[in-house]
Amino acid sequence: MMPGGDGSVVTQEPGSPGAHAVRPSGRLPSTFTRLMQRDGVAALTALVLLLVVGSLLWPSFHSLDNARNTLLGNSYIGIVAIGMTLVIVSGGIDLSVGSVFALGGVIGVYGNNHGGVLLAVAMTVVACGAVGLLNGVLVGYFGLAPFIVTLATLFGVRGLVYQLTNAGATTASVPSDSTFAYLGTGTWFTFGVPVFLAIGLYAAFHLTLGRTPFGLAVQSIGGSESAATLMGLAVRRVKVSTYVICGALAGVAGMLQAAQLVSASPIIATGYELQAIAAVVIGGTLLTGGSGSLLGTAAGVVLLGVINSFIVELQLDSTWNNVVSGGFLIVVVVMQRLLNYRRST
Amino acid sequence: MTFSTDPGSPPVLEARGVNKEFPGVKALDDVSLSLHKGEVHALVGENGAGKSTLIKVLTGVYPQDAGQLFHHQVPVTFRSPGAAQAAGISTIYQEVNLVPTQSAARNLYLGREPRTRLGLIDFTAMHRAARELLDEYSIRADVEAPLASLGLGTQQMIAVARAVAIDANVVIMDEPTSSLEAREVETLFGVIDRLRARGVAIIYVSHRLDELYRICDTVTVLRDGKLVHTGPLAGLPRLQLVATMLGRELLAQTKRHSESDEQSEGPYAEPVLEVRNITRRGVLDNISFAVRPGEIVGLGGLLGAGRTETGMAVLGAQDLDAGTVAVDGRVVRAGSPSASIAAGVALLPEDRKLEGILPSLSIRDNIVLAALPRLSRAGLVSDRKVDEVVATFMKQLHIRATGPDQKVGTLSGGNQQKVMLARLLCLNPKVLILDEPTRGIDVGAKTEVRVTIDELAAAGLAVLLISSETEELVDGSDRIIVLREGQVTDVLTGDRLSEDELVRAIASVEPDTSEEPTDD
The missing domain is CATH 3.40.50.300 (P-loop containing nucleotide triphosphate hydrolases)
Incomplete structure (x- = not known):
C-alpha cells in the first residue's frame, strides 16, 4: 500500500469499469477526427463543401441574390434554433416552438396596431416567454417529460392562435411603411434586417452558452442532472430559463416573419419544431444533451437552406426538399455516432 | 472559522433527534450526531441502516421530518445541496457525481467559475487554477479533457479535490475508496490528514474496517435507522464494532442445525x-x-x-x-x-x-x-x-x-x-x-x-x-x-x-x- 515511485496518481486506467467503455489498446484519434469532434466543425465543413460544389456547378448559385434569399429565408428558423439548442443541450426538447412562432406573429401584429413597435416586442416576448415558463415549470418543477409537456403546448398554443384569429377569418395586417414592418422588410447593406438580428442573437447566445456560468450550468445539467444537483447548481431554475428563452425567441422569430409578410398567419410555421431540431442535430449538438454549440446550429440552419437551393438549382420538384434533408439528417446522425464511438475508444 | 481547536470545542455540525420517513420505511429514527473541528468521524452500518439518508439530510438533499441541524451551534435548514455547500459542507458521493461530458477543470469550478472583467468565464484562469489544485493533490490529469475520458479512480480524486477546494469546514465522504486503487487510497488518506490538520471536520463512511481504524477518531453506528452506538473508535474492539453493526449480542449460543453433516459422503458427493x-x-x-x-x-x-x-x-x-x-x-x-x-x-x-x-x-x-x-x-x-x-x-x-x-x-x-x-x-x-x-x-x-x-x-x-x-x-x-x-x-x-x-x-x-x- 505504498504510493508509487513519484507518489502520483495514474491518469488513464485502461479497462476500468467506467460507464464509457475505455479500450485498452485505444489509438489516439487522428487530427482529422479530433477536429471533426469539435462541436459544429463537421457541419461547417459540410456547409463550405456544399457551397463550393454549388458555386462550381451553377454560376447563379453564388450570386448575392441567392445568398440574400437563403439567409433571409432562414433567419427566422435560425432564431428558433437558438432556443432549441439551449433546451436540447440542457437535456430537454421543445416541440411547441412552431405554435409559439405563430403566436408571436399574431401578438406582435396586435401589439403594433395597439401601441406601436415597442409594445409589439414587449407583448411578444412576455406572451411567448410565458408559454416557455409554463413548459419549464411543468418540466423543471413537476418533473414531467418535456416531450409530452411541449407536445401539449404545441396543440394548445396552436389552438389559441386559431381562437385569436377566428380560425384565420380575421387577418390582422400592419401598414407596410411602419417601423414594425421595417424590422422584417428593411435592408442593411442590401441584406434583410432579420439576418442581422439573427446574427446578433447568435453572437450573444454563443457567449452565453460558452462563456457564462449560466451556459456552463446548461451544459452540465444536460451532461448529468443528478451531478449538477448535488454540486449545488440551481438545476430547476436553469431548466425553466432555457424554456423561457426558447419560447421568447420563437415568438420574436414569428413576430419578425409577420413583419416581413406585414400580416400574421395562424397556419404559419407548422413543423418548425422538427426543422429546428434537425438544424440543431446537424450542427453537432447531441440530442441527449450535455454539449453543443450555436456555431454548429447556425451552420446546420444554413446547411438546410443550401440544400433547398440545391434542389432549386437541380430543378427538382420542391417536394424533394424534405427527402434530401431527411436523408442528410440520417447521414449526420450516423457520422456523429461513428465519431463518438471513436472518441470513446 | 474562528473557533477554538481543542477537542472539547463546540461541534461544527450537529444533528439532534433527526427523523426521516419514506412511505413504509422509517429511514431515520431519532438520530443525533455531532462533529467537531479536526475530527474524522466514521459513520457505519449495514445496508438500509440509514447512513445515506443521514448524509442527504445533512447536505440539504432531503428535508428531515423532525429534528434540527446546527451549524456552528446555529440552527440551520439547508433547502438544497447548494445551500449546504455555501455553508461550507462539502460531499463526496460514492458514485462519482461529476458531469462526464465536461472537462475536469469545469467540473472543479462549476458554480464558482473565475470571471473576466466582462463577467464572462475566464477559462485560462480556470485551467491554471485547476492544474495547480490537482498538482497539490498529486493527481495527474489533463484538466481540459472530458471527465469521461479519465480513469474512474482519477475521477473520484477529482471529486475529492472539488469537495476540498470549496472552502469547506465539513467534508462528508461516502465510501470514497470503493473505486480507488491502493496508491490512490494513500493519496486520499494524505488529503484527509491535511484537512484534519487544517481543522476541517470529516464524516467518513466505509465498510472497510482497516481504513476506519487507520484514519477515524470517532464512530457512529446506525442500524435500521436508529443510532446504536457513538464514541471514540480507538478503544473499541473490532469484534464489538461489527457485532454492533449487525445487531448481534455476543452470546455463546449455537443455533440448532441440520443434522446432516456437510462433510458426509452421501449420495450427493458430486458438486453441481x-x-x-x-x-x-x-x-x-x-x-x-x-x-x-x-x-x-x-x-x-x-x-x-x-x-x-x-x-x-x-x-x-x-x-x-x-x-x-x-x-x-x-x-x-x-x-x-x-x-x-x-x-x-x-x-x-x-x-x-x-x-x-x-x-x-x-x-x-x-x-x-x-x-x-x-x-x-x-x-x-x-x-x-x-x-x-x-x-x-x-x-x-x-x-x-x-x-x-x-x-x-x-x-x-x-x-x-x-x-x-x-x-x-x-x-x-x-x-x-x-x-x-x-x-x-x-x-x-x-x-x-x-x-x-x-x-x-x-x-x-x-x-x-x-x-x-x-x-x-x-x-x-x-x-x-x-x-x-x-x-x-x-x-x-x-x-x-x-x-x-x-x-x-x-x-x-x-x-x-x-x-x-x-x-x-
Missing part, C-alpha cells in the same frame, strides 16, 4: 456447482467453492465484501478476469447469463421491486414469463399446461392469493417473493442463488420463505444463500463462506456454525482474541 478461482479486479479475488445438490451454502460478509458480486458472477452477469464457473462439471461461458440459465443457474435478485416483479401483471403471468418457450407448442402457449404449472407452484410454495389472476402488486412482500421463486423454479434450475431472499418482508413471512428454501434444498437443489442477517445465514446454511473485500477469509462448518463465530469471522478476529484489531 463448482466455482474455481473467480477474480474480477477490485471486486472478487480468487474465490473458490463448490455446492452439492441438496446443500445450502451461505455467503456472509459486510456490505461490499463481494457477496452479491459472487452471485452475479455465478449467474454469468459479471465479466471475469480469471477463473471459471462449472455446472454439472461443465464450464459455463462467463459474461453470459443466458448460457448460465440454460445450464441450470437461477438467481433471485436482491431488489425484487427493481429487478424482478411486474406488479401490474397477474401471478400467472409473473410465474410463467421466463418459461413460456418451454410451455408452448409451435409458438403457441398452451393454456392448460400453464394453468397446471401455476397451480402446482402456488400449492408447493403456499402462495396465498385469491387466485392465479390476482395482480402481484397487491400481494404481500412474502408472497411476492414466493412468486419470484416460482418463476425461477419454472426454469428447472439445478443451482438457485438467493440474494437477500427475506429482505423487506415481515417476520412471519420470513419464516415461511426460509422453510420453502429448506424444502427446495431437500428436493435436491443446490442453494447459494446471500444474506446480511446472521441468524438467517446460520440457521439456513450447511456451510457459510465468509467474504471480505472480495476474498474468502473463512469457511464456517459444523461446530463453528454459530452467530458468534460468524460475527467474529466477519470482523476477522481470531476466535480467542477478541481484543485489538488485527491488521493485515
